[in-house]
Amino acid sequence: MKVTETIPEETIKIDASGIYYRELNARLRELAQNGARKIELHNVYGQRYIGTNLNRPVEVTIFGTPGNDLGAFMEGPRITVYGNAQDGCGNTMNDGEIIIHGHAGDVIGLSARGGKIFVRDSVGYRAGIHMKEYQDKKPILVIGGTAQDFLGEYMAGGTLVLLGLNREGHHKAKFVGTGMHGGVIYLRGNIESYQLGKEVGVAELGEADRELLARLVGEFAAHFGYNADEILKHKFIKLFPLSLRPYGRIYAH
Amino acid sequence: MKTYLPPKFLVERDQDKCIKCEVCVNQCSFDNHYYDAEDDEMKTRTEGCVGCHRCVTFCPTGALTVRRNPLEYRDNYNWRPEYIEDIIKQAETGGVLLTGMGNDKGQRIYWDHLVLNASQVTNPSIDPLREPMELTTYLGRKPDRVELDTDLNLQTELAPQVKLEVPVMFAAMSYGAVSLNVHESLARAATEAGTLWNTGEGGLHPKLYKYGNNTIVQVASGRFGVHPEYLEVARVVEIKIGQGAKPGIGGHLPGEKVSAEVSATRMIPQGTDALSPAPQHDIYSIEDLAQLVYALKEATHYTKPVSVKIAAVHNSAAIASGMVRAGADIIVLDGLRGATGAAPKVIRDNVGIPIELALASVDTRLRQEGIRNRASIVVSGGIRNSGDVAKAIALGADAVYIGTAALIALGCRLCQQCHTGKCAWGICTTDLFLSKRVNPDIGARRLANLLRGWSLELKDMLGGMGINALESLRGNRLHLRGVGLTETELKILGVKMAGE
Structure with missing residues (x-):
């Protein structure tokens, strides 16, 4: 995007209380189109689709609880949430960044093809399901706490990191990586094989894995004020797809 | 495993009409036609024919005919050839039968049981060739x-x-x-x-x-x-x-x-x-x-x-x-x-x-x-x-x-x-x-x-x-x-x- 001197560098503040989502998003879009670079939203109470149609690298900081589909189909913005996100955060996201200082709900990062999502605490069911990648587009989802069942289901690309910083012992999520046929999941701690989809393999981290993980955990720690080295001291395992074509052999022609 | 599946179609070639141009060889994506140099003749592996008519349409001399394989099963309204052959296919592959296009079965087609009206005497019909008619x-x-x-x-x-x-x-x-x-x-x-x-x-x-x-x-x-x-x-x-x-x-x-x-x-x-x-x-x-x-x-x-x-x-x-x-x-x-x-x-x-x-x-x-x-x-x-x-x-x-x-x-x-x-x-x-x-x-x-x-x-x-x-x-x-x-x-x- 072409940056000219007339672009307001100061942060634009909006009190979102009582504003319907459609109106709020229309205002955000207008501001972004007029060149706003930084927008702060205060008193956000469940407004949906924030960041969906901005399509440019604007920084949106949210205080409160954004509604479902935060950053759905998003291309470009960087959204920081001081609060919890709801379901569908980063749905089919193409590019941009979402940083959540709190928890997030179900299906976070569904079908994301690019961009980064960092969640300080835990997420709900079906996180990172059907994330995919293409050339330089590789979505990244880093979860500080725990995830529920079906983490990384149908995963076709990208990188998913589950740190489990708020728990001791094994992860509890089941059906992890069911139908996985691309991408990689790094898990801090351990998981029983019955908790994994049958399309998933388990491996030790290689050199390239450790480099990538160190970079992602470094970013995570920088966002939320953790010590990356402390997090990385712990044992990690790598979950990967056993086949790029898990269902190639079930058909008769 | 030897397949028990019979060919679906027979491909017949009129050798008098065939000019050995090999169009059929090039057109068949299922590799059914070939030139036999020893006999100096075009030949066909009939078992692979899917009945797509590509070779028939493009044969410049009309030398090819595709017919349903007349193989007769013993009459059985329940066990029709399709179901027999599906079982054979699955017995040989253990897979889900895959197919293309739409349902070809005999469920009722209601369009064929509906008829449209037309004006007669009491209200005039309109000739679209002479009068404006809108499909918008x-x-x-x-x-x-x-x-x-x-x-x-x-x-x-x-x-x-x-x-x-x-x-x-x-x-x-x-x-x-x-x-x-x-x-x-x-x-x-x-x-x-x-x-x-x-x-x-x-x-x-x-x-x-x-x-x-x-x-x-x-x-x-x-x-x-x-x-x-x-x-x-x-x-x-x-x-x-x-x-x-x-x-x-x-x-x-x-x-x-x-x-x-x-x-x-x-x-x-x-x-x-x-x-x-x-x-x-x-x-x-x-x-x-x-x-x-x-x-x-x-x-x-x-x-x-x-x-x-x-x-x-x-x-x-x-x-x-x-x-x-x-x-x-x-x-x-x-x-x-x-x-x-x-x-x-x-x-x-x-x-x-x-x-x-x-x-x-x-x-x-x-x-x-x-x-x-x-x-x-x-x-x-x-x-x-x-x-x-x-x-x-x-x-x-x-x-x-x-x-x-x-x-x-x-x-x-x-x-x-x-x-x-x-x-x-x-x-x-x-x-x-x-x-x-x-x-x-x-x-x-x-x-x-x-x-x-x-x-x-x-x-x-x-x-x-x-x-x-x-x-x-x-x-x-x-x-x-x-x-x-x-x-x-x-x-x-x-x-x-x-x-x-």
Whole structure:
């Protein structure tokens, strides 16, 4: 995007209380189109689709609880949430960044093809399901706490990191990586094989894995004020797809 | 394992006519014809023939004939050859039987039991050759009421509308299932005819962005190739929940069909399977559907209608009501005979309901609930000619999609080998050698010709009924009568028995 001197560098503040989502998003879009670079939203109470149609690298900081589909189909913005996100955060996201200082709900990062999502605490069911990648587009989802069942289901690309910083012992999520046929999941701690989809393999981290993980955990720690080295001291395992074509052999022609 | 499967067809060659030009060898993508140098003769391995007629059509001397293999089984109404051969195939492979195109079974085709009216004596028919006749159709949500100010200016804010010159659109067929040349043929024909074509769920090649104003883009469970620009260039965005050929299940585009270009358009690595999950995992309820409908409206700034497509199933009417209330501007019902590039045969042939019944019950239900105006209804799945179109409109459809009919216009002979990726007509394949067989200049011409022919016929039928606009036929079931239908069937269709 072409940056000219007339672009307001100061942060634009909006009190979102009582504003319907459609109106709020229309205002955000207008501001972004007029060149706003930084927008702060205060008193956000469940407004949906924030960041969906901005399509440019604007920084949106949210205080409160954004509604479902935060950053759905998003291309470009960087959204920081001081609060919890709801379901569908980063749905089919193409590019941009979402940083959540709190928890997030179900299906976070569904079908994301690019961009980064960092969640300080835990997420709900079906996180990172059907994330995919293409050339330089590789979505990244880093979860500080725990995830529920079906983490990384149908995963076709990208990188998913589950740190489990708020728990001791094994992860509890089941059906992890069911139908996985691309991408990689790094898990801090351990998981029983019955908790994994049958399309998933388990491996030790290689050199390239450790480099990538160190970079992602470094970013995570920088966002939320953790010590990356402390997090990385712990044992990690790598979950990967056993086949790029898990269902190639079930058909008769 | 030796196969016990008998050949389906016999290929006969008139050696007197054969000039050994080897056109048949080049045209057969199933490698059935070959030149035997020792005998200096063209020969055929008949067991591999799928009955696509490519060699017959292109043989310059008409030397080839394809006939059904006359192999007779002992008569058995229960154990028909198809079921015997299916079992043989599964005994040899242990797999799910895969097939292409639409249901070919004998469930009742209601179009054939419906007849149209015409004017005689008491009201004059109209000659469309001499008088204006309108097929114009607007798709999109219509307001509950229209308010005008004292100068008769429209005060009501209208939802986005799409104008069609002919109420026939090209159904969703994804790039990857069909070739790029097929997509280009459809896009150009739709543009020329003033209608829409549908990308299916495999994304839109950037080369075709220029036809965006006549393009419906699909957002399906795989979300392949869905990004802001894709949504931006489209005229309509369609959420695909289900498909008539395979209600309730997803799709697996095999890695072999994910070529470099397909990979670029779907935005997945080359050679990997493209898995479309059975459900969309952000839609487990009508409320969730509303959420995606409005996510797409937000993403496109409320400038485009959002369509939702489902397969016609038992509770379609109640589901359709939910879809309309979820904000769908267009609802698409794909019936039992809807086709596919690949589906399990058992699902294609046994799951779903006939489109005629689904359409009638959905239209009736939405009228009863007073919300019929809030969404346009589009139907697909087995529309074979303009007669079917007219009957669909009279039953309550705003427009129809044609998929199989469009492919037949491009050369398809319904050999049902779409899932093999070897289509000899170059339609349902991403093989670069084969897909050149559809020339977009000629393909677009053939498709536009078909639409022109159907338009002329529709006008003829309307004129015969004494009406001069398709709008007057829409949902006007008094123009239909049933033949050979039971009372329940007539009741669901909302039509009277012929003679009544």
